[in-house]
Amino acid sequence: MSELSKPARIIKGRGSSSRTVSRFDKRIYTAEDDGWYQEPEAAPRLPTEVREDMARSIISRNDSPDVGFSQSVNPYKGCEHGCVYCFARPSHAYLDLSPGLDFETKLFAKTNAAELLRKELAKPGYRCSSIALGINTDAYQPIERKYRITRQCLEIFAETKHPVGFITKNALIERDIDLLAAMARERLVNVYFSVTTLDNRLASRMEPRASAPHARLRAMKALHEAGVPVGVMVAPVIPMITDRELEAILEAAKEHGAQAAGYVLLRLPHELKTIWREWLELHYPERAEHVMSLMRQMHGGKDYDSTFGKRMRGEGPFAQLIQQRFAKAYARLGFGRLAPVDASRFVPPRPPSPQGELF
Structure with missing residues (x-):
């Protein structure tokens, strides 16, 4: 039986439990019991593979009405x-890879990102607006320690006085506090920390290689004390799994310097529906159907509704209850908005010259 077709089982250090078939695959693999007893195999320890990727462009643009940025x-x-x-898991399907285990074990590092960024910012027609750095996948994920691509891009943003924003769940962002603090003094940066749960055991099963919740809060406090504007995103809010922690997360974030807050409901686009159901059955079999029933109640009878305006918050009584709880906690704790970043300071980099730089 191929690794792809084996039944799902918990794999230490990984969130997904199988190589879920992508929506573009022409072959479908299923595991079947032949009736012969076999000792259960131990789940393998899967290494992380990183391929260096030479990107052709680096700034992505969107016109979505329910995200707070147009460039990333x-x-x-x-x-x-x-x-x-x-x-973001379903995006791995475009690479002919599984949104399941491949998404977290077969990674691509855009090693020419900083070079491309400098070229794109230097174009005569470029119009400056804040760029979200690492919005599809976390810019401070563990491999950033080696590759330092995020740091290289941040150095260009600092040099050109270009505004930038982050949403991260990794305390590695503290490494760049020197740049972030200097940029904050010129209103060029803001940082949101994504916190899903304060329960370390749950976090280790649901987001196994992200920084532990208390480490994120410590990083939040460190950035706040350095003068960097910080906020918290309670994301995702998961019915019957994490929703009870909504107020506690907001309170902890406020104590650690968060000035703004938001939340996003669990989203299940494309293959993520299968991956999420698989995880529920492995970790919470007794409540899996109840969780999915509430999800359907918030999305018009479907597991997920991608309609703008609904995909982040849902609708119906349960979604309204979460919204009301968030609003009350938000007001009670005195959250506000982070000050807008300043795009007027931008100084385009000089395009690279074949003759080099004399001054």
Whole structure:
């Protein structure tokens, strides 16, 4: 039986449990019991493979009405954090890879990202607006320690006084506090930390290689004390799994310097529906159907509704209850908005010259 077709089982250090077939695959693999007893095999320890990728462009643009940015830069494809709920998992299908285990074990590092970024910012027609750095997959995932692509891009943003924003769940962002603090003094940066749960055991099963919740909070406090504007995203809110922690997460974030807050409901686009159901059956079989029933109640009878305006917050009584709880906690704790970043300071980099630089 191929690894792809084996039944799902918990794999230590990984969020997904199988190589879920992508929506573009022409062959479908299923595991069948032949009736012969076999000792259960131990789940393999899967190494992380990183391929260096020469990208052709680096700034992505969108006109989505329910995200707060129009430009983004993603230094990596795939994410070693392994968050089982990650909405970006289906993007690995475009690489002819599984949105399941491949998404968190077969990664791509855009090693020419900084070079491309400098060229794109230097174009005469470029119009400056804040860039979200690492929005599809986390810019500070573990392989950033080696590749430092995020750091290289951040150095260009600092040099050109270009505004930038982050959403991360890795305390590695503290490494770049020197750049972030200097940029914050010129209103060029803001940082949101994504916190799903304060329960370390749950986090280790659901987001196995992200920083532990308390480490994220410590990083949040460190950035706040350095003058960097920080906020918290309670994301995703998962019915019957993490929704009870909504107020506690907001309170902890406020204590650690968060000035703004938001939340996003669990989203299940494309193959993520299968990956999420698989995880539920392995970790919470007794409540799996109840969780999915609530999801359907919030999405018009479907597991997920991708309609703008609904995909982040849902609708119906349960979604309204979460919204009301968030609003009350938000007001009670005194959250506000992060100050807007300043795009007026941008100084385009000089395009590279074949004759080199004399001054």
